[in-house]
Amino acid sequence: MNLSLPDQNMHSSSEGCLDDDKPDIMLPCFRRNMYDEPLTSYSNGSIISQLLRKTIHNKRTLDESHFYLSSTTAADSGQEDQSSVSSKDSIAEASSPSGHISIGASPEGEHPMTDHMQAKRARVENIIRVMAGSPNSRQHGDSERSDTDGKDTREAREAYRENKRKQRLPQHQDHSVGGPDEECHKLKEQLHSMQRLLRQLQEKFLQVYSQEEPEHDSRDEMEVAIEHDTLGETTDTYYVESHNLQETLKQELSRAVNECVDKVFKKVSSKGLELSPGSRMCSSPEMQLSMGADRKSKHADSTQEQPPAGEAALKPRSLEYYESTEAQSSQDQTEALSLVVRKPAVTPLSSVTPSVKRPYPVHQTPFQFNYGTPLHDSQILEHLLKYGPHSNFGALPCMPPSMDRTSPDSVDLPWDSIAMRSKVTSSHLTHHARASALGAVTVDNLCLPHVKIECGELQSMAERNPYFFFCLNVNVNIQEGLTPSHLKKAKLMFFYTRYPSSNVLKTFFPDVKFNRCITSQLIKWFSNFREFYYIQMEKFARQAMVDGISDVKDITVSRDSELFRALNMHYNKANDFHVPDRFLEVAEITLHEFYNAIAAAKDSDPSWKKAIYKVICKLDSDVPEEFKTSSYL
């Protein structure tokens, strides 16, 4: 298959719209989160309302392998054509960043439900509103991006973000100078009230559904929806699991919230709130949810080069802070870790390539999309609803397909093993460089853009716990070393840029933990690429001389050219990537340069190539946005 990448100026507008004024790494999923799921948009009532709505809706529309479909597509296929699996590629295109799934779409934008369901939902929501006394407000959640997004929208968004940024700073200070004890007390109270609210909600929820369908009991629409699914599993399982649900939900939520409160409280009081609690939770790697993934506690890949534990996992703008807190967190490791963060021993990316072989991402392959997409509350809840608390999260539809297919036991995450952790060292987080499954991500990256850090927000975060932190942790896998996949990607990037700056490299390898060594290795790769490139150019230029070509204009580079074949064989061996035309032009220019230089006998000068290099390095073009999010298989 030979899907062509769009021209480099055809990037989806996600970047254009979201481009931060800082060029630092910001993973697309986080950007998305910023607008689609702003934490700050959830009020007490609305978050639950959202969850319910989403959960119910998703139950209908979610296909296990197609969670990334637009809701429209999913709904359609869910009712009619279940064989839509075959259209994966086109779907993948449709789910480009701009056409993002609208799991959290506002009700108006959703598919029409049955009156029955709407009535039900209305009732539940009404109850929630009454309980919470808070209208559902989601101001920024529907900011889907599209190429047609006007400048106004963009500016509005910028303004919104800028506004948020401005809000944040003073609030930090306010709270850091405020009385820590008082704040903490307030916080704890809030969290507990939230907990109570949740319990009430669960009970009401149960009531509503059992009243509505006394005969069918708990065979609510979720199960009905499941019957429409193509999961091929018996509904009995769900039936039983759904019974468990109410109780388990209560227990787990309560436990998690309790844990969270305790941890936060403990932490805050021990630290004296030198930073606001929210910022500590977000900015340090300490507050990360860990998931005991497999039973092996031994490091699977002890041969991996291990930079010092103090190495930063990423180089976001908060690097300095991150590094300082990281070192601190290592020292602060006083508790016994019951659940060490273990990345599942998963087949390296490269080795799963054959099973998930796809044409090079035109936009985002499902795989990449999955990585870049946080688990939303609704998804977690839904999974819980569907499979019960003791199920395997590896079956989550947003998990990379490779995980499901190639390592069935790699994501064995019993519910009990999911726990809030307050202290996780970076070496734990990043140890298995090649593990492609559930990795950890530095939280500061996630939180910076969208967390309004204040005690009130901590409540919001805590009420989302453990899901919130769970979401953070499964977002992205940060690689410590460069994999063959990265090499392949780098080669493809070479079609666009021969002289990428280290900043560009960092931007386009967001899943790589950059350090000096990695950076220079990447640069070395491109140096090697150039070397091969120029050798070929010189070779073919001299060949042209030998062939008696007298006019440079007779020298062209087309896709049929031998030169192109040689280059393509080197950088695009699988030939599954459509080389941009621009590269052909650059190649032709380079060839001409060499030809002219040789014809002018400049090659007698030992540094005759330098002039050519100088020309060629100006011919770099932007690498398409798609490369930013793609780990390529």
Added chain:
DNA sequence: CTAGCCCCTG
């Protein structure tokens, strides 16, 4: 001094 590039070698 460091980063980055080039060249050469294996």
Added chain:
DNA sequence: CAGGGGCTAG
């Protein structure tokens, strides 16, 4: 493709 040396610009 990696290692290593030489060179240069900042």
